[in-house]
Amino acid sequence: MPAAAAASDGAPRLPGLGEPLPYCDQSGCTYLDYNATSPIFPEVAEEMRPFLTAFGNPSSGHAFGRPCRDAVDLARRRVAAMVGAEPDEIYFTSCGTEADAWAIWGAVMAARKRHSASSSTPVVPHVVTSCIEHPAVLETLAAYEAQGLLTYMAVPVDSEGRVSAADVAAAIRDDTCLVTLMHSNNEVGSLQPVADVAAAARQRGVLVHCDAAQSIGKVPVDVQQLGVDMLTIVGHKFGAPKGVAALYIRRGVAIERLLCGGGQEGGRRAGTENVLLLAGLGKAADLVSQELPATAAHMRALRDSLQSQLLAGLPAGAARINGPSDDAQRLPNTLSIGIKGIQASALLAELSEQLAASAGAACHSGGQSVSAVLRAMGVPHEHALGTLRLSVGRHSTQRDVDRAVQLILEYARRQGVA
Ligand SMILES: Cc1ncc(COP(=O)(O)O)c(C=O)c1O
Numbered sequence: 001m002p003a004a005a006a007a008s009d010g011a012p013r014l015p016g017l018g019e020p021l022p023y024c025d026q027s028g029c030t031y032l033d034y035n036a037t038s039p040i041f042p043e044v045a046e047e048m049r050p051f052l053t054a055f056g057n058p059s060s061g062h063a064f065g066r067p068c069r070d071a072v073d074l075a076r077r078r079v080a081a082m083v084g085a086e087p088d089e090i091y092f093t094s095c096g097t098e099a100d101a102w103a104i105w106g107a108v109m110a111a112r113k114r115h116s117a118s119s120s121t122p123v124v125p126h127v128v129t130s131c132i133e134h135p136a137v138l139e140t141l142a143a144y145e146a147q148g149l150l151t152y153m154a155v156p157v158d159s160e161g162r163v164s165a166a167d168v169a170a171a172i173r174d175d176t177c178l179v180t181l182m183h184s185n186n187e188v189g190s191l192q193p194v195a196d197v198a199a200a201a202r203q204r205g206v207l208v209h210c211d212a213a214q215s216i217g218k219v220p221v222d223v224q225q226l227g228v229d230m231l232t233i234v235g236h237k238f239g240a241p242k243g244v245a246a247l248y249i250r251r252g253v254a255i256e257r258l259l260c261g262g263g264q265e266g267g268r269r270a271g272t273e274n275v276l277l278l279a280g281l282g283k284a285a286d287l288v289s290q291e292l293p294a295t296a297a298h299m300r301a302l303r304d305s306l307q308s309q310l311l312a313g314l315p316a317g318a319a320r321i322n323g324p325s326d327d328a329q330r331l332p333n334t335l336s337i338g339i340k341g342i343q344a345s346a347l348l349a350e351l352s353e354q355l356a357a358s359a360g361a362a363c364h365s366g367g368q369s370v371s372a373v374l375r376a377m378g379v380p381h382e383h384a385l386g387t388l389r390l391s392v393g394r395h396s397t398q399r400d401v402d403r404a405v406q407l408i409l410e411y412a413r414r415q416g417v418a
Helices: 042-052 065-083 096-118 135-146 165-171 194-203 275-313 344-350 372-376 381-385 398-414
Strands: 090-093 126-130 151-155 176-182 207-211 230-234 245-249 319-322 334-339 361-364 367-370 387-391
Touching: 042 275, 065 090, 065 230, 065 245, 065 275, 090 096, 096 126, 096 135, 096 176, 096 207, 096 230, 096 245, 126 135, 126 165, 135 151, 151 165, 165 176, 165 194, 176 194, 194 207, 275 319, 275 334, 275 398, 334 381, 344 361, 344 387, 344 398, 367 381, 381 387
Parallel strands: 126 151, 126 176, 176 207, 207 230
Antiparallel strands: 090 245, 230 245, 319 334, 334 387, 361 367
């Protein structure tokens, strides 16, 4: 555990936590978009530095390869420890999208193979998911369905963006080979009942994959407690660089390979390891293991300040919080707020040099299209158009929050919302 430093308010604070980063305040632009991506944390950048030039292939047994193999092994141990797995259950991938696609492809192809060993009639396995998954899951399922590889059912969510475990269990059929359910939603931060779903699926002999991209580093994620068979881990959401991720695959779970070639990753995912990025992923995982409670408290305090200041500054009824009303069911860093009377995409365009955040509706030549997540939750159109997703993180500060509130309220007043 790193030594706690004394903060100005007297509370113990971990080194780094709440420290502004120069690249988080570029040209005066306040960064509140941690769910899109996090900055590379300074300790992570330090850990990566030697591997900018240490170029050996981790598969080579000589003096150049060995330090790189050691770095990959250390990263695997650190990532495994972060989620309660064993190192040989962690498989590195190029991004979260690849990990999600591999889980789906692997489970479906394994089911087809099992079936064809015992029957001459082809089978089209069934997959159950939720209708608010990231496109990495929903688009992949749609593409594979169009190719005739699978069929799938996307279970609806309630108005707070949560699926019911009973609805997911009821969607499981005799030909279902996989349930894939996100741990938390990237837009509204709703946590999903993954452990209950996994228990129900296991009773039916169905594999469970969980996309935990948005939860790692924000809430505890433990594969044993969840009871899942596969779990997606995405580095750039918790302080590692972009382009590195991992898929946890429980020991003994047989899924087919997506990338075939060399024998890397225990022969299950080919491709020479990206040592530089893996060193960063491992360090970021280690920071999560050490700091999670303190980071979560830091983020929750800032997010709550953001929420209460905006609600206090806007007229009654103008603002709506999208997502779970029970804070225990919502990510501590995420605020999705719909402001009636503004267009969030126009706000972000006008303030793009001052405030970095995301909108719940995209602007294009045909007008405005509301995000599929907000539509699935039944968010009223006017609130959906005015939805801002503000997400804080390890290096966010109270100054960031106060500045964002001021910018948003001033904009709302200019639009006549006051
Ligand atoms: C929930 C979720 N899953 C998957 C991904 C995809 O990760 P990547 O961009 O690394 O492919 C993201 C990224 O935004 C995400 O939020």
